Amino acid sequence: MNQDQLKQMVGEAARDEVLKLPAGQVLGVGTGSTANCFIDALAPHKDHFAGTVSSSNATTERLLKHGFKVLDPNDVQGLPAYVDGADEIDPTGHMIKGGGGALTREKIIASMAKQFICICDSSKQVPVLGNFALPVEIIPLAQGVVSRELERFGGKVTLRLAKNTRADLNQTPAEPFVTDNGGWILDVAGLKIANPVQMEAQINQIAGVITVGLFAKEKANILLVSNAAGVERIVL
C-alpha cells in the first residue's frame, strides 16, 4: 500500500469519525494532502454540517469547490472538532505542523475546537519531535533577529523559499515563501524537542514570531493513524 492510499484510508476514517457528531454544527478543517483526502471523503455528507471554518486559502478553495459553506471564524463561537494532518506527532499528541505553511491559521482554528482529531499515516509517529524541521512563521523584518534567537536552541535556521522562482536560472535571488498572512517562515532543523510545552512557550516569547509550528498547547486529542493493517484510533 502506498502513502497516497494510506492518506485516503485515514481521510475516510476521519469522515466516519466526524459523522458521529450531532448534525448542524460547524467543523474546523485543516490543510495539506491528508486533510484534502478528508475533505474529498466528507464532500457527499457536507449537509451534516452547518458550515466549516478553514485553516488556509488552499483549503477554502477546495471546500468551496465541493459546495461546503465556509464561515468567517469571527462569526463562530466554538467548534466541536478540528481535523488536520501533522508533520510529526509524539506519543502524547504533541505535534510539529506547518510543512505546508498554514501553521498560524491552523493553530487559531485548533484553539477554537473542543477536540483536535489528528489524521496521518504511521510514518508521522515519532518518539521525540524534531527530525522534521520546526517551522516558525515570522514578521519579515524580524528575520535576522529571530534567526539569531532561534539558533540558541541548537538547530540550523533556514529561510523557507518559494518554489519555482527564477533562482533556478541563477538570475535573481530566490524569493521567500510568503504565507496567507504575509509572513515568512524560518525552518529550524536538527532539534530534539524533549519538552514541547516549554519550547513552544519560549519561542512564542521572541519578538517578531507570529506562530511556532509546535502544537503542544493545541495538541491532538484523538489520533487516527493508518498503516498497511488499517486505521488505528488512539485517544490521547
Ligand SMILES: O=C(CO)[C@H](O)[C@H](O)COP(=O)(O)O
Ligand atoms: O501542517 C500542515 C500544513 O501547514 C500539514 O498538516 C502538515 O504539513 C501535513 O501535511 P500532509 O498531510 O500533506 O503530510
